[in-house]
Amino acid sequence: MANEHDAAAMAGDVAHGAAEAAGHAASNAGMPQLDLTSFPNQIFWLLVTLVVIYWVLSRIALPRISAVLADRSGTISGDLAAAEDYKLKAREAEAAYEKALADARAQAQKIVAEARAEIQKDLDAATAKADAEISARATESEARIAEIRAGAVEAVEAVAKDTAGELVAALGGKADATAIAAAVGARVKG
Amino acid sequence: MTEEHSEGLAFHPMDQFMVKPLFGDGxxxxxxxxxxxxxxxxxxxxxxxxxxxxxxxxxxxPSRAQSIAELTYGFIHKMVExxxxxxxxxxxxxxxxxxLFIVVSNFLGLLPKAFTPTSHIAVTAVLAMLVFVTVTVVGFVKNGTHFLGLFWVSSAPLALRPVLAVIEVISYFVRPVSHSIRLAGNMMAGHAVIKVFAAFAPLVLMSAVGVVVTPLSILAITAMYGLEIIVALVQAYVFTILTCVYLKDALHPSH
Known part of the structure; x- marks a missing residue:
């Protein structure tokens, strides 16, 4: 029952296929790939397609893409060269800057040394002057001190003589001025 | 019971390869x-x-589209070089x-309802013959009779050379056959297998077995489709690189 049905369906299928294929019997047998009647059609349209693709590629697409690629590699190498150039310039500028900095530093050091030397000279002169003044003052002061000391010794002697004379007189003696002077002088000196 | 239902499944895995007129039925x-x-x-x-x-x-x-064009260009350009x-x-x-023709045909053929020109031996045979004729003509024009040195393996012992020459000649003439059948066969087989799996998919509408079969067949279709995407690219690549290899033989026939 089922088999009969199957066979009928198959037959129907084949008939339908035959109607559809209309004139080329081979297609019903199996693979449409082996249906020789469709070959001229496929080959013709394939050749048309290939020619169109080839034309589009060789006339438009490939020149354009290769131009873009060449352009890009040109731009890239140009940019790289420019970058290298800039790098070199930057390095030069850095070197110049370093040199200027070093020069300035050396200059500054020189100026500082000069100023220091000048100041030292001034300082030395002022010190020498002050020393001289101080020693002059010291000498003067010493002289005055000596004078005062001498004056003081004399005054002590005179006061001692007077006091001694007065003491002798007060004790009821008779003061011999010369003896007193000699005694006091000896004492004071001693 | 089930058998009766499965009769409702339509197995026409090769129908997708039929060449039909666009207008009318003539x-x-x-x-x-x-x-x-x-x-x-x-x-x-x-x-x-x-x-x-x-x-x-x-x-x-480049924009994205331009990148694709440039990458494709660079890919083939580098391959040829x-x-x-x-x-x-x-x-x-x-x-x-x-x-481009092969890769675009292969990929467009993966669209549902699409026709795949590269699944037809008529198309791939023409492509392969174009390569074969070009290579042979270029070989003789560039090298003259030196091109025959391709068949004379000078590195082999003298006694073996005639035997190898026969083998080389045969393999040279088999090239367009394998070149074309490889592409058409791959494209046809994958598409037919997908179609066979697809024919099982509506089983769920007819029978209880379909609860298992339908998800399985959909899974199988998805897996085959993924494989076909790879095959579409790989076959275009293989065809192209073999063309380059044959061309190399023509330009530099010495082994």
Whole structure:
């Protein structure tokens, strides 16, 4: 029952296929790939397609893409060269800057040394002057001190003589001025 | 019971490869616009969109579309240069045409309801014969009779050379056959398998077994589809790189 049905369906299928294929019997047998009647059609349209693709590629697409690629590699190498150039310039500028900095530093050091030397000279002169003044003052002061000391010794002697004379007189003696002077002088000196 | 239901499944895995007229039902003459014409035209359109419209900006910093065009260009350009040598670059537009046609046909063929020109031996045989004839002509024009040195393996012992020459000649003439059948066979097999799995998918509407079969078949379709995406690219790549290898033989026939 089922088999009969199957066979009928198959037959129907084949008939339908035959109607559809209309004139080329081979297609019903199996693979449409082996249906020789469709070959001229496929080959013709394939050749048309290939020619169109080839034309589009060789006339438009490939020149354009290769131009873009060449352009890009040109731009890239140009940019790289420019970058290298800039790098070199930057390095030069850095070197110049370093040199200027070093020069300035050396200059500054020189100026500082000069100023220091000048100041030292001034300082030395002022010190020498002050020393001289101080020693002059010291000498003067010493002289005055000596004078005062001498004056003081004399005054002590005179006061001692007077006091001694007065003491002798007060004790009821008779003061011999010369003896007193000699005694006091000896004492004071001693 | 189940058998009766499964009769409702329609197995027509090869129907997708039928060449049909676009208009009407008449016989197919060589000039008749067919679904072949339609899908090849869509392929040309895709190529124009990708390589011409995509690159119209001619930008130094490329847009996405332009990147795709440039990457494709660079891929094939490098392949030709690396495999076939610098002097093969004048054949680059020709090889690029073949690659683009195959890759675009393969991928467009993965759309549901699409027709795949590269699944037809008529198409791939023409492509392979174009390569074969070009390579043979270029070989003789460039090298004259030295091109026959390709068949004379001078590194082998003298006694073996005639035997090897016969084998080399046979393999040389088998090249276009394997070259074309490899592509058509791969494309056809994958599509047919997907279609067979797809035929199981509506089983859930007819039978209780479908609860298991339908998800399985959908899973299988998805897996096959993923595989087919790889195959679409790999077969285009293989066809192109073999073209480059043959071209290298023609340009530099010495082993």
């Amino acid at each position: 016989p197919i003459h060589w000039y008749t616009p067919t679904n072949v014409t339609l899908w090849m035209a869509i392929g040309v359109l895709a190529i124009v969109l990708m390589l011409v419209v995509g690159t119209r900006g001619r930008a130094i910093v 690396d495999v076939a040598g610098k002097d093969a670059l004048k054949f680059f537009p020709y090889i690029f045409t073949l690659f």
